[in-house]
Amino acid sequence: MAKEFPVPPVVFTPSTPTHRRPPPPGAGASPPPAFAPPRPSTSSAANPLPFMSFDVNAAAASSSAPPLYAGPIGVGSGTSFEDEPPLLEELGINTRQIWRKTISILHPLRSADPSLHADADLSGPFLFLLSFGLFQLLAGKFHFGIVLGWVTVASLFLYFVFSMLSGGRRGDLDLYRCVSLVGYCMLPMVIFSAVSLFLPRGGGLMFGVGMGFVLWSTRVCTRLLAELASSGDEHRGLIAYACWLVYMLFSLLLRAGSRRWAGTPFDTFQQNTPIPRCNHD
């Protein structure tokens, strides 16, 4: 039989400070009074502790958490904070340029403007790869690392083939620009990954639509490579095949699913091959 323990009723009164926390071990470096429970439940702005130099209003707003990292923010950098350039500019992400480049690739029949892509950047491709991964995630497949790895290998492959094919007159295509190009031309594949969420899995329709998007990617990529490298005109067919291989690889990833692709001649192969059955005795 369970023993009966007299449990005192728990009463929350407004006068009881509810933010009492034990000091974490090894907290010698942080200012010790941070863990004194704030006696006045009103804002502690009325009770500024003289040796804490951080912004006291911030401490009032988050009075429950020990302000471990709030220290250095307000100290000493207040004067030059407004003079710093905006974050995106500092990182080199030119959103207007990214938008322009994206729009120029989007039109499937009009050819892209190669002068826009003369200055390469990796932030646009990174956004595209992330959204590709997100659409895959919506379909239940977690392929972020695989996509990043394959893009790297594919652009190395393209760079190698392209630089060898065009001999010494490589123009001004270097590896950075190649990765940027491959990444930007992934835009049709990103659109396909969004579209494929609504198509019936594994059917012929998806195959046909997929081929259309792959050809779109290939066309844009070949045109940009040939223009930017300024010497690729005589090898267009050869370069186009290499680009086609790269984008077919990504479309394979898209079409993979747990269910078998139905309605192919391979069904007969599966059925006619004798599979050894074990006897249940």
Add this chain to the structure above:
Amino acid sequence: MYDGYGNPPGMRMPPPNPHPGQFGIAFNGPSSGLIRTGLEAYGGRFLDSSSEFMQSNINRYFSNPQYYFHVNDQYVRNKLKIILFPFFHRGHWTRISEPVGGRLSYKPPIYDINAPDLYIPFMAFGSFIILAGFTLGFMGKFTPEAINLHFTRALIGWALQLVILKGLLYSMGGGEVPLLDLVAYGGYLFAGLSLAVVARLIWAYSYYIVMPWMSLCMGVFLVRTMKRVLFTEMRSSERHSSRQHYFLLFMAIAQFPLFFWLGSIGA
């Protein structure tokens, strides 16, 4: 000997733009400024002498890779016809050589249909990987790890082919053939293999017809090519020895298990 296009081996000159193909990435890439300023701290001569050293030594083991990519559309089409149907090639199989700067070198592939190239092997390798992915997808077993497995398998197959060719040459005593030539000859197998996999995708039972046919074609192609290579390399008197013929036969027969192993996708 093989300097049809690009820097002649053994010629020590400081590169005006340090470019030897893929080895120049470190000097031309986005971080080139960093590397250059770092090396400049040690004096300009360090940069020059080290890249010179690398150039002259790399050329001893690898001939200039750009020679193998000097191709065009027409060459690719005709070479594919030779690889896939070597019986119908009416012409001769010798490579055209020309004297360049006092040394004898072979003409680049764009002028000579019998010259080996590296474009077709690389593209055929890629096509094989894609087709393997397709086949796996149709069987319902596609995962990215399976693609990696087939990639590794194909690389091992290529290396095996290279070992067979190199072994053949080594046993015959002719060691002058550059490594990239053998890499090219070995890589042509992926063209036939890809065609066989395509045939299997179209009709399941064609596998049993097309695969042996492709192995046979590859065997014949390799035998004819290596015979020519041995003929030009061997300067001794044992030209038509039976040992040579047995080795060539072994090489042709070894194609069959290799093709069947690589073609067993999804097993």
